[in-house]
Structure formats: C-alpha cells, structure tokens
Amino acid sequence: MHELQPGAPVPDALAPYLAVDRSTPPHECWVTAHMVAGLDGTAAVGGRVGALSTAPDQSLFRRMRQIADVVMVGAETVRREGYGPVRLDEAAEAQRVEQGRPPTPPLAVVSRSLDLDWTARAFTDAREDARTCVITCASADPRLRARAEDAATVLVAGDERVEPAAALEALASLGRRVVLCEGGPTWLGQLVAADRVDELCLSISPLMGGDPLPVSVTPPGAPPATFELKSAMAEEDTLFLRYERAGTRGGRG
Secondary structure, rough: OOOOOOOOOOOOOOOOOHOOOOOOOOHHOOOEEEEEEEEOOOOOOOOOOOOOOOOOHHHHHHHHHHHHOOOEHHHHHHHHHOOOOOOOOHHHHHHHHHHOOOOOEEEEEEOOOOOOOOOOOOOOOOOOHOOOEEOOOOOOOOOHHHHHHHHHHHEEOOOOOHHHHHHHHHOOOOOOOOOEOOOOHHHHHHHHOOOOOEEEEEEEEOOOOOOOHHHHHHOOOOOOOOOEEEEEEEOOOEEEEEEEOOOOOOOOO
16 A cells, blocks of 8 residues: 655646547447546435536546547436537647547437437537437337437437447447547446446545435446556545556457
8 A cells, every 4th residue: 555645736637638548449439437426426416416526627527528539428417417519628629630530529418218308409509510429229219219310310229228339339430439428327337337438537526415326327237347546636625536447458358
C-alpha cells in the first residue's frame, strides 16, 4: 500500500484523457464509460445526476465528449436529464477537424420501447453531419420505428432487446470506433456483463445520501468484472479515477 500525495498541477484536465491510445479495441469498439458517484456509491439525487455532479465534474463531463466518435446513452437517462445534441467548444471542434474527424460526435440513444419525445432537442437540434442515432431491437413497435426513422438514424441491434455487442457492431459499421457511454446504470451494467467496457472514468463527488441507485446495475447471474486503476486526479473535493478493464492492453478474445 502507498499513500497518494498531491502532485504537480495538471494544466489541462482533459489532456490525460486525450493522451490515452484507444486505437486498438479488443472488440468492435473502444468503450469508455464516464460516470459520477457519491461517496456512498449513489448515482443520482432525486432521480437526476445534476445535484450530484460538482463544478469540476461538470466541466470535465462536457469536455470528455471530444474523445468520442459517438456519445451513447440509455433512453431513461435521456428522458430524465433532458439531453440535447452534443456540443463542443470551437477549439475542440477545430482540433477534431485537424485530426480528420467530424467537428462533433453524434448522440446515440439506446431504446427498446422507442418511447421517446421526437420533438426534443436531441433530435430536432442535431447537426446535419451528426444526426442522432437510435439503437433499438427488431421487436420494437413498427409504427414507432417509422416515427423514429423520420427523426433519427435507426440501428437494429438484437431481436427482443438491444444486445450490447450487436449495438457496438452497428456503430462500428458507421465508423464510430470510440464510444463514450454516459449511462444510465442499467445499460452500463449490460455493457459490463457483455465484457464491452474497456475504460471507466469515474468522478467521486463529496456527497452522501442520494438515491439508492448504483453507478452500474449488474444483470442477474453476471460475473464480476475486474478493472485496473490507471490514474487518479483531484480538483477541490472531487476525485477523478480512470480505470481500464483488466487485460485490455494485452488483448482479449
């Protein structure tokens, strides 16, 4: 055991995350989950993340989207948090363009039921070159699917439910190889159970007493997943931890 001591200031909080090599994922895509939790493990307060997230966490949350080819999120989180399309500042967009990437990544909403507000900003305000995707399953209501196709790019990934591997294969087929998952806990748990989370960026907020909801909800019967701590940073009272799935860099089958 060793004690973590305050080190040199980090000039740019995003720089350590931009420096990570995500070019060789062990599966279809490199999946980075970005979540926040309280000291007691809670993932929300009053059903939302806003009251849990500190100012340093909110800043990093917005900027982290620069790493992604697509920002993936579950439908319940979209509804509760009032998601709009992904927005980056001008400097981040310019840097992405210099790298030969689109200025902003699209949003990808995971929904089995397709019970979504198609007039919401997530669909109506998306840039033409970053049209929102909806990932659903073959059993979805055909009428709702037709409505979805008017508002978004629809990807079918699974028969009775959205299958994590199939969802990532569909995104990879569109060239979306770095996926930033922003939750929610149920969808994240399914990704972990399918061995599809390569990196977890976890912010620890100095708060206790939120909802009895963990960062990740493990499906029944799924085995535990092991991660390795790669870095730790702090700003004020917020701790920023970066983990990678154990064995990721050595390759998995």
